[in-house]
Amino acid sequence: MPASSTQNRQAFGLALRFIAPYRGQVIGALLALTFTAGITLSLGQGLRLLVDQGFATRSPDLLNQSVGLFFILVVALAIGTFARFYLVSWIGERVVADIRKQVFDHLIDLHPGFYESNRGLEIQSRLTADTTVLQSVIGTTVSIALRNALMLLGGVILLFVTNPKLTSIVMIAIPLVIAPIVFFGRRVRKLSRLSQDRVADVGSYVGEILGQIKTVQAYNHQSQDRMQFAQVVEDTFEVARQRIRQRAWLTCIVIMLVLGAIGAMLWVGGMDVIAGRISGGELAAFVFYSLIVGVSAGALSEVIGELQRAAGAGARIVELLRTEREIRPPATDLRHLPATISGNIAFDQVQFAYPTRPDAPVISDFSLTVRAGETLALVGPSGAGKSTLFDLLLRFFDISSGQISVEGCDICQLDPDELRRSFAIVSQNPALFFGTVADNIRYGRPDASMEEVRAAARAAHADEFVAAMPQGYETRLGDAGLGLSGGQKQRLAIARALLVDAPILLLDEATSALDAESEHLIQQALPRLMEGRTTLVIAHRLATVKHADRIAVIDGGRLVALGTHTELIQNNDLYARLAELQFGVTT
Numbered sequence: 001m002p003a004s005s006t007q008n009r010q011a012f013g014l015a016l017r018f019i020a021p022y023r024g025q026v027i028g029a030l031l032a033l034t035f036t037a038g039i040t041l042s043l044g045q046g047l048r049l050l051v052d053q054g055f056a057t058r059s060p061d062l063l064n065q066s067v068g069l070f071f072i073l074v075v076a077l078a079i080g081t082f083a084r085f086y087l088v089s090w091i092g093e094r095v096v097a098d099i100r101k102q103v104f105d106h107l108i109d110l111h112p113g114f115y116e117s118n119r120g121l122e123i124q125s126r127l128t129a130d131t132t133v134l135q136s137v138i139g140t141t142v143s144i145a146l147r148n149a150l151m152l153l154g155g156v157i158l159l160f161v162t163n164p165k166l167t168s169i170v171m172i173a174i175p176l177v178i179a180p181i182v183f184f185g186r187r188v189r190k191l192s193r194l195s196q197d198r199v200a201d202v203g204s205y206v207g208e209i210l211g212q213i214k215t216v217q218a219y220n221h222q223s224q225d226r227m228q229f230a231q232v233v234e235d236t237f238e239v240a241r242q243r244i245r246q247r248a249w250l251t252c253i254v255i256m257l258v259l260g261a262i263g264a265m266l267w268v269g270g271m272d273v274i275a276g277r278i279s280g281g282e283l284a285a286f287v288f289y290s291l292i293v294g295v296s297a298g299a300l301s302e303v304i305g306e307l308q309r310a311a312g313a314g315a316r317i318v319e320l321l322r323t324e325r326e327i328r329p330p331a332t333d334l335r336h337l338p339a340t341i342s343g344n345i346a347f348d349q350v351q352f353a354y355p356t357r358p359d360a361p362v363i364s365d366f367s368l369t370v371r372a373g374e375t376l377a378l379v380g381p382s383g384a385g386k387s388t389l390f391d392l393l394l395r396f397f398d399i400s401s402g403q404i405s406v407e408g409c410d411i412c413q414l415d416p417d418e419l420r421r422s423f424a425i426v427s428q429n430p431a432l433f434f435g436t437v438a439d440n441i442r443y444g445r446p447d448a449s450m451e452e453v454r455a456a457a458r459a460a461h462a463d464e465f466v467a468a469m470p471q472g473y474e475t476r477l478g479d480a481g482l483g484l485s486g487g488q489k490q491r492l493a494i495a496r497a498l499l500v501d502a503p504i505l506l507l508d509e510a511t512s513a514l515d516a517e518s519e520h521l522i523q524q525a526l527p528r529l530m531e532g533r534t535t536l537v538i539a540h541r542l543a544t545v546k547h548a549d550r551i552a553v554i555d556g557g558r559l560v561a562l563g564t565h566t567e568l569i570q571n572n573d574l575y576a577r578l579a580e581l582q583f584g585v586t587t
């Protein structure tokens, strides 16, 4: 995909911006680059001396001198190449490290709405794949391009200096030799990229199947999987076969054209040597420079494709960095919450639709006041908008009209960080992270002591099962708490919420994940958690609604009734029905 000029400019700007701090290294790299190119070019002159003065005159002294000079040049070249390679690669790695950090720092602050329309996976690939492309380009390709441009220029000049007549022949011959090589080279590279993608397909296919092995075997799906997998593998082979065929052609053509061209040159030049028009050394130097010019021209034409790929990658990264976060503190009139808040919450005629479906309001005309310290249960059918209300309170999304206030402050006038410090949330699917049990409990307060962690776990009735784990609190959890039951995860999430000790607690009860035993334990943990805080709890259990001061019945994004369990059972049909279905209460 050819990069547009805007993309080129963006990518170039990005590279410059990130390279700028490392001026010293860049200058060093350029010096080393020029130095090594100069030495490589002067090797040709060394070759000429060696042939003309060493071999032709048959003088051992001159041969000694020539070979001595040659070794000096070789050592200088080796040192220069070391410096060049080290500095250039260093810059590439350094710049990519900086870009990765900056992109991640930026991403982690973006509003959750951004991740709804942009799949997390795609962004992950930008962060890894695109920066890797940039790294190879900045750390390798640019250096190849510069070095070969220098060599090409120097080589052509030296060719003309050595022998203008032969040079004219070479200038005509080089494109004829290079063109087919470049043509097949491009094909090979395109196919090898395709082939890598196919290999990745094989990997992800296996990963998916083996990850779901119980389902696969339970449905006796193996024979279909064998067939599908065989297809994936055969596709991979087919791409690989095409690639190696092109590659074989490439090698064959390179040998014929390059060696053929050298042969032709030796013939023309050899005639001149025989006729005494040029020396043997000149011819040797000439062949040397032609090779350099040919190789440089080939390398240059190859890396142009790479540079374009990098421009695409760079432009995508620029686009990520340019994404503004939508949830921000107000530009003017920033307000602050008091140091201790009692936990008043008010929804006032709130309207909201998710950004992905702007014409389908999820919350409509929603007004509700939650008093400081009370426990309010939210009940309603699945999809009524209960979890969405929590998202709005934490300001993960901005409402389209109306107002939400905490402690009398419109939440849009607060710094989101400050707002969120007022809440502790236990969500429906508790999120656990890779790390130890203690790390997970400490999540909201990394400086909490081990004693505090234990106390929170005890209060959440998690202490017992944690103690039974192989390394207790230092047991590492797999990805997303792999290896824990739903109830255990939720108790860890409760411990985490207890530890941050925020004035308002948001609790999204999970029903499906829990067995009766865990439910009982969680039920025991909750009163401790709700004590002295304003609590909003999305309730699926009778014990919870009975414990609540008031119950809000929500349906289709609207508040349809508000009252105590006894009141609602009598007055509200929807509640009575839900109570019967969910809590087994018969009226």
Ligand SMILES: Nc1ncnc2c1ncn2[C@@H]1O[C@H](COP(=O)(O)OP(=O)(O)O)[C@@H](O)[C@H]1O
Pocket (backbone or CB within 6 Å): 116, 354, 356, 357, 362, 380, 381, 382, 383, 384, 385, 386, 387, 388, 389
């Ligand atoms: N991220 C989202 N994007 C678009 N629609 C959503 C999103 N999350 C939830 N919804 C929709 O909003 C409605 C309310 O969802 P939710 O608040 O999760 O319901 P509840 O928690 O009451 O079961 C549902 O119709 C759901 O499909």
Ligand SMILES: [Mg+2]
Pocket (backbone or CB within 6 Å): 386, 387, 388, 428, 508
């Ligand atoms: Mg929900």
